[in-house]
Amino acid sequence: MVNVPNREYWQPGEEVKADKMKRQVNDFNDVLSKQDHLLIQGIDKTYPLKSGQPLAYLSIAGEPDVSGGWGKPTGTFPTDYNIPADGVYFFYAEFSPGQPPSSNATDLATSIQLRLKHKKAGQTKWDWRHLSNAIETNKYIHRDRPVHFSVQIFRSMYLRKGDAIMFTAYLGHPEEGAWSSNWAPEWKYGAPTSNRVIVWRMDFGATDYENPFHVPMPAVKPWNDGEVITAEKMNEQITNVRRALSNTPRFSVHVAASRSPGTLWDVNWDSKYKEQLGDWKFNGTHATAPESGVYFIAADVSADGSTDNVPAYVKLYLNVDGKAVTSVDKQFQRKASEQQPSAATSLQVFSIRFLEKGQRVHLSVESQGTNPAKPTASVFPANPSDGNGEFRRSSFSIHMIAPGAKSFVS
Structure with a gap:
């Protein structure tokens, strides 16, 4: 993928050269039309929970579909991904594990908590940036088959190149048995349908969530045969359009x-x-x-x-x-x-x-x-x-x- 080119203005009297036009028009269009994105589907394990073990973590895994230079760190979790470039990203995660079958009728509520974790580039500490919960009371219906919960996260945040993200799930009030995440009804045509992470870069022109200064979208003006192309119009119709669309x-x-x-x-x-x-x-x-x-x-x-x-x-x-x-x-x-x-x-x-x-x-x-x-x-x-x-x-x-x-x- 083409790197985001630096923003350049045209000066009065400047000769319009092909290499600058390529950087400011072609390369920008390429970045805009292929925003960095990541799709992860599936869960890689079934986790046994036993009496006296009140919680467990499930990591969303699976083979990713990606656009951009997403990288997996070496020697850490199998499910954290390095951010390929600076920008404001939108995250959507959905997690739906299966509660184990139980021979005991119970009105104990079972909770699931999905957490978005973030680690800054060059650091080792993970921060819990967001969490979401689902809770259900299953008094009888989970005797014979797993009962699936679903919990989701929506979140928008600014990240820098080299930062890492990871989604983990906390299971509260567990029943004894194997908490499955790949129960057959989740799968259709060979693809998972209820466990996924989607990440999309929304604004590649951002330097943090609140910067740089936003330029409103200028009104589109036609280019006419025979007109003298001025630096003012080039900046308005090219540079400022780029600033508006990327931030x-x-x-x-x-x-x-x-x-x-x-x-x-x-x-x-x-x-x-x-x-x-x-x-x-x-x-x-x-x-x-x-x-x-x-x-x-x-x-x-x-x-x-x-x-x-x-x-x-x-x-x-x-x-x-x-x-x-x-x-x-x-x-x-x-x-x-x-x-x-x-x-x-x-x-x-x-x-x-x-x-x-x-x-x-x-x-x-x-x-x-x-x-x-x-x-x-x-x-x-x-x-x-x-x-x-x-x-x-x-x-x-x-x-x-x-x-x-x-x-x-x-």
């Missing part, structure tokens, strides 16, 4: 503020974990689009269950200008003794939408228990007990992917 407006915030149970409320975010590029307005709940265009929107919010051992129903809404445009819901239940960070549940929403400049995007949560008048779930706060500062348990990202769009279809 688009983006917004990300992590860690939802703790919230007591309520029937319906807006998710409030901890602003100290906010990062953005572009003129976003943010009031702690609502993010206002700085420019018109098509945006990629992804979020997950973790909820804590009740302490009264009744089912909790939780619904997460993605809203634009106060109107719900998509939603996801989940029901879970556990005993009071199981109120702990490893037993929270996460809800994820994802959408691609055209936003007008000034439209406001926010998330809201609806919570109800068995008795609708008694809400039984709340947004779960950051957990500072991981030894690395704190978990990034919830996240909300908005990323422009089509700055020249006038609507979703044009």
